[in-house]
Amino acid sequence: xETLIISQDTYSYDxxxxxxxxxxxxxxxxxEIQALIDVRVNSLDSKKTQYAQATDFFDKKLKPxxxxxxxxxxxYICQSMNWIGYVTEIREDSFTARLTDTSNDTTDxxxxxxxxxxxKDDLSLLxxxxxxxxxxxxxxxxxxxxxxxxxxxxxxxxxxVQEFDTIMDEVKQLKDNIVWE
Amino acid sequence: xxxxxxxxxxxxxxxxxxxxxxxxxxxxxxxxxLIQEExxxxxxxxxxxxxxxxxxxxxxLNIEVSRSRCEFKTMKSPYFLPMKDLAxxxxxxxxxxxxxxxxxxxxxxxxxKNEENYYRFGNALAPLSNWNDILDSPRLSQMMIVENQPKGxxxxxxxxISPSASELKVNFGVNINVNNHxxxxxNSNGKKAAQLVEEQHDSxxxxxxxxxxxxxTKIFG
Numbered sequence: 001x002e003t004l005i006i007s008q009d010t011y012s013y014d015x016x017x018x019x020x021x022x023x024x025x026x027x028x029x030x031x032e033i034q035a036l037i038d039v040r041v042n043s044l045d046s047k048k049t050q051y052a053q054a055t056d057f058f059d060k061k062l063k064p065x066x067x068x069x070x071x072x073x074x075x076y077i078c079q080s081m082n083w084i085g086y087v088t089e090i091r092e093d094s095f096t097a098r099l100t101d102t103s104n105d106t107t108d109x110x111x112x113x114x115x116x117x118x119x120k121d122d123l124s125l126l127x128x129x130x131x132x133x134x135x136x137x138x139x140x141x142x143x144x145x146x147x148x149x150x151x152x153x154x155x156x157x158x159x160x161v162q163e164f165d166t167i168m169d170e171v172k173q174l175k176d177n178i179v180w181e
Numbered sequence: 182x183x184x185x186x187x188x189x190x191x192x193x194x195x196x197x198x199x200x201x202x203x204x205x206x207x208x209x210x211x212x213x214x215l216i217q218e219e220x221x222x223x224x225x226x227x228x229x230x231x232x233x234x235x236x237x238x239x240x241x242l243n244i245e246v247s248r249s250r251c252e253f254k255t256m257k258s259p260y261f262l263p264m265k266d267l268a269x270x271x272x273x274x275x276x277x278x279x280x281x282x283x284x285x286x287x288x289x290x291x292x293x294k295n296e297e298n299y300y301r302f303g304n305a306l307a308p309l310s311n312w313n314d315i316l317d318s319p320r321l322s323q324m325m326i327v328e329n330q331p332k333g334x335x336x337x338x339x340x341x342i343s344p345s346a347s348e349l350k351v352n353f354g355v356n357i358n359v360n361n362h363x364x365x366x367x368n369s370n371g372k373k374a375a376q377l378v379e380e381q382h383d384s385x386x387x388x389x390x391x392x393x394x395x396x397x398t399k400i401f402g
Contacts, residue, residue, distance in 0.1 A: 037233050041247045049284020050339065050360045051193040052245065052252055075240055076189050076256035084262070102262075121217035135259030152263055155215055157273045 078145075080137025085111075085151075087130045095126065099134065117151050125153035182394040186291040188351045192261045192386070193254040193288065194268045196374055198280035202234035202246040210238070215270050242267070254286075265382045272371035272378075280374040285336075285361040285382060287389035290345045291397075293353040298401070302355060305400040306342065336363040336381065340392070357396075359389040 044052055085097035088110075099109045113134075118126055125132075131154040139146045159167070206229050211221035220239035227235040235245040241260045245252050253268045255261065272278060293299045303309070303321030312319035323343035338361055345354025363377055 037228070037230065041233055044245065044247050044250050044252075047195075047250075049195040049197060049282050049286075049362045050341070051191070051195070051254065051284075051286035051288055051358055076191075077258055078188060080259050082259050119217060119219075121219055133259060133262055137259070139257075150259070152259075154263070154266055155270065156266065157270050 075139075075141050077135075077137055077139045080135045082137075083109075083134045085132045085134050087126065087128055087132070090126065090128060097132070113151065117149075118153070119151075122151070122153040125155065130154070131156075182397050183289065183291060183390065186293065186397065187289060188292050188345075188354065189256055189290040189349060190258050191254065191256045191286075191288040191290070192258075192264065193252055193284070193286035194264065194378060194382075195253075195284035195286065196251040196268075196272070196280050197249060197282040197284075198251070198278055198371075198374075200246050200248055200251050200278065201231070202248065203229060203231050204275075205229070205234040205244060205246045205251070207236055207238055210267070210271075213270070213274055215267050216242075261386070265378060269375040269378050272375040274371075276370060276372040276375075278371040280369050280371055281365055283363045283365065283374050283377055285363075285378065285385040287359045287361070287386055289357045289359075289390075289393055290349055290351045291355050291357065291393075292351050293355055295353060299353040299355075302400055306396075336361040336385070338362070338392075357393050359392060361385040361389070 082102045083099040084102060085099050087095055087097050089096040093116075094112050094114050096110065096112050099111055101107075101109070115123070115126075122132075133152050133154065134149070135152075136149045137147075139148050207216065207221040207224035207226065210216045211218050216238055223239070225237040227237075229236070233245075233247050235243075237243050241255050241257045242264055243252075243254045245254075253264050255264050272280070293302055300320070306324060307321045309319045309321070323341065325342075326340045328338040338359060341356075341358040341360070343356050343358075345351040345356045361381070363381065365373060365377070
């Protein structure tokens, strides 16, 4: 069975009917959806690797297909200071990290954070040596300026044994090529 | 230099290749621990079908995938690195996906603050005196500069300059869109694309910002 999920607010029928309904109305809606998808896919393909303009509030032709965002749908961060943190110590209610300013990496800083600053879903990523991103700044959300600070832990894929061996081989080669005076 | 003018910075990562859009679903990303469970639960899904998949995760990430193109984008600078991590992780998992090209896009919406600066900017890029005798009140609307002979592995750059979209509400806004395009060798796959993004992401960002700063310095001093 092919996956089909379409925003329920836009088309008021469920996915079973959408794909398997045989009424003339169902067929017409399927054709309508397909035509809109084709327009969108063609427009994306023409962009190649260039950025496809934000379409939350553009693409009037595609309005029926996509969820309608709030009229003032702007949600962006306008000014922020960002650090990359490396966890150096973990305590019962807090942890310490070494921070590198992403805009000025000349000097590292040390800071303590409360565990309550960490999202529930990120707590499992809090281990010694873990990397996180800390941001302090101003966000613009639907017309409201908000001062905010948040932490997000880096999610990495585990290396396979083969990848690890390849990296270690490359490191060894680099090390062997160093000419010491 | 551009910090005085910069209002919104957007970043996009685009992969061209052979994709199955139906795989790209918030719950798939969460199952691979690439995003938080809560983000997957609260994702705003526009569509997930075999031809097109499009959704927003956690109010910070937009993903849109067709059969030949996969794009990640965010307008929130603290999430530039998490987005890079996520895109790279996706293609490490889908390592055998055929990928032919990668685009690292740095987009700047800058406010020129007043009409005088706005006119000055367009006039500096394309001297309007060349048109004054034949057109009434000419103005520059948009232009594209392409790097014809890129050096080494820096990728080909394509810079689009146009007015900021009115919906963004940037006062006397100019949009400068720097596309860093990388063609991959034949038979390249997701793993190679992920590696390229890891290697080039930060340098592209630095270079793109420098490029825009350079133009602004030349025009506004």
